[in-house]
Amino acid sequence: MAALIGAVFVVITGMLGGFRQSESLTRLSRGGVYFVLLCMTIAMIAMEAALLSHDFSVEYVSQVGSRETPPYYTAISLWSSLDGSILFWGWILAAYAALVAFVNRHRNERLMPFVNATMMLVGVFFFGLMVGPASPFGLVSPTPANGPGPNPLLQNHPLMGLHPPMLYFGYVGLTVPFAFSIAALLSGKLDDSWIRATRRWTIAPWAFLSVGIVAGAWWSYEVLGWGGYWAWDPVENASFLPWLTATAFLHSVMVQERRGMMKTWNLSLVIGTFLLTLFGTFLTRSGILDSVHAFTEGVIGPLFLGFIAFLAIASLALIAWRSDRLHAPGSLEGVVSRESAFIMNNLLFAAFTFTVLLGTTFPLIVEAFNGQRISVGPPYFNMVTAPLGLALLFLMGVGPALPWRRTTAENMRRTFWLPVAIGLTVGLLAWVAGIRRVYPLVTFTFAGFVMTTIFEEFRKGVRARQRISGTGPVQAFGQLLRRSHRRYGGYIVHAGIVVIVVALSISTAWRFEREATLNVGERFLIGDYGVQLERVWGDQETQRFVVGSSFSIWDGDRQIGTMEPRMNYYPASQQPIATPAVRSNPKEDLYLTLMAFDNQQGTYATVRAIVNPGVPWLWVGGMIIAIGAVLSILPGPKQTRPTSVVTLHEPAEEPEPAPEELEAVPA
């Protein structure tokens, strides 16, 4: 409540301070932001305390708490239902706002009041929800003695402690670049300062979002029991859409920095990204689409739609109002150049976003028009996104190796002969190995090509550094990462993406499954694995009842392990939660799900066994992306900052080695 008042206060002082360019009002708005964070922190600690002490007089605790739930899941049940999620969301927003205000307390004076105001305008909406329709602190009387515990799906795997917060940190963090873009529009200061100020504020949420998406896929794989990790579920799409536009923005920003082009486009991308995060929240939280994630709730939906519409119209109006200041000083010089690769990249990402958005909302559109209820299944998404994804993969190998402005045929030949040769070799080897499917063949070829380009970029960079500083290759590599961390961090992210794409392609093409009913002692074969039922058992655990099955796994006559897929029965739900067992090696996963069992003597069980090649590499790829992203956010080397500028601006990025310099290095 106090946070809401504080936020309204910040919106007002921020706006006034911005337009009057008043120092004191700006300071007031900053103080307001800190105050909001303080209020939200108190609220969140209070909620956590209520959860952990099982204070069932608090309505939210009585909904998601139970005495039997282990402390870990009790602590994270903060985000297991609508009201708590919004509280957590509000706290993250306040934390971001305060951090932005603090970091920028001596810079970007023209922008900051508007930034504070915009952040808090979004805050007012969420805090308003909390005070009104989604109040987490409502009281119930009489106080129940116990509660049902969190939604069973959400207390079945430790990844629930990682996946939602990562997504929220990503979602909410994207408010920051949005706030800066609005601030730029409002203040009329439309040069590159807002872009420079938000660089890290975009990469960090982007990284959170990426990790959140991969963790979500992992969670789905480990909990939902159908052996897949991505179902083009509307809510998965909701997290993926802002990721796509944010990724596009991370790339197109570089064109504006280097060449002063695409200004309007960048503003639109940032605003669109933010609107998509809200839309995603709306999809998730309104229950408009059937989905495993939706916590159905009535009034929140229309409120969200109204807020999205308001922001969309306001942003468009702002862009139109400032359009006279958005002329691009630069222009496209060569058809084949770094900037045209970036433009292609953005077109493809835009197309990707459009197709996913259309597929997600198509059922709603059709139902609104003729009342037919339809759904758009994964085949649509797979069919449409696979070519776009491959085109993007290809571009990932081309873009980074192209020079800015223009290039010559001779340059092209010198840069690309090796990557192309290696890519083709990889494709040829795959062909020789007996692979005949088109998509995997193309994917492997492109992956070889891209990986070689990335490797070449690193090699050239190291060589150039060695020549400049005269150190050994290892030291030069370290220097390279330190000095041009944004660029090479980006390449590491690219490598992670390649790993994921290859893993996706392999697991989609060569997954196979077999379902069978086994009596105790019976064995069946799937791939190279023998799967033998040993016994079916039941066990009462503190918060749930478990029916488990034990299988021994055989490689020929040699037993190589045991696996225990189970079904967890939580008291809150009649529906058991299947808990698959997964056995990983670098090549593939063996994935067992208990489907049915003899519920009296335990003499037989029906099991679905899936061999999922390549899946472990999805998670590896996710970790590589995280490492690359962290590397590119790390603060730049101190000694390269010109000291006179340091207090006023973000340090300018270490200029990348000039292309001429690189090309002088013999290939």
Place this chain on the structure above:
Amino acid sequence: MVIKGRRAWMGLGLLAIAGAVALLVAGGLKDNVVFFLTPSELEAKGASVYDRPVRLGGQVVPESKTWDPQTRDLRFVVTDGTAEIPVHSVGAPPAMFEEGIGVVVEGRLGSDGVFESDNVMVKHSNEYQPPHEDKTAAKMFESLVESED
């Protein structure tokens, strides 16, 4: 003039991409839209939906379920109160599958009038319902716990 030429190239490229995407999307939607139908609607459509992917929603008719754990043949009848459609699928029924419960089955109606399903989903609410004393999992599967030792 040079700039113009490049602009034209970019424009052409843009058009080509937009066209390709539009084709992909239109084709993808045409082939992959799955209609959600009730048994009556499915019956009314008759032959026009043979072999088209459909999601069929309704209740499982009491005493219509047969399930053979060895061959894993599952048969049951889905109704919306007026029409009844027999369903066949291979694979274990979902854990909460029981007669009278709401289900959504994905599959195709064969020309023999039997709905061949490749995915049977149980519709369940996430609302909290206190379990019946004798229907808790611990009670229902008591014998399994004892068989442990």
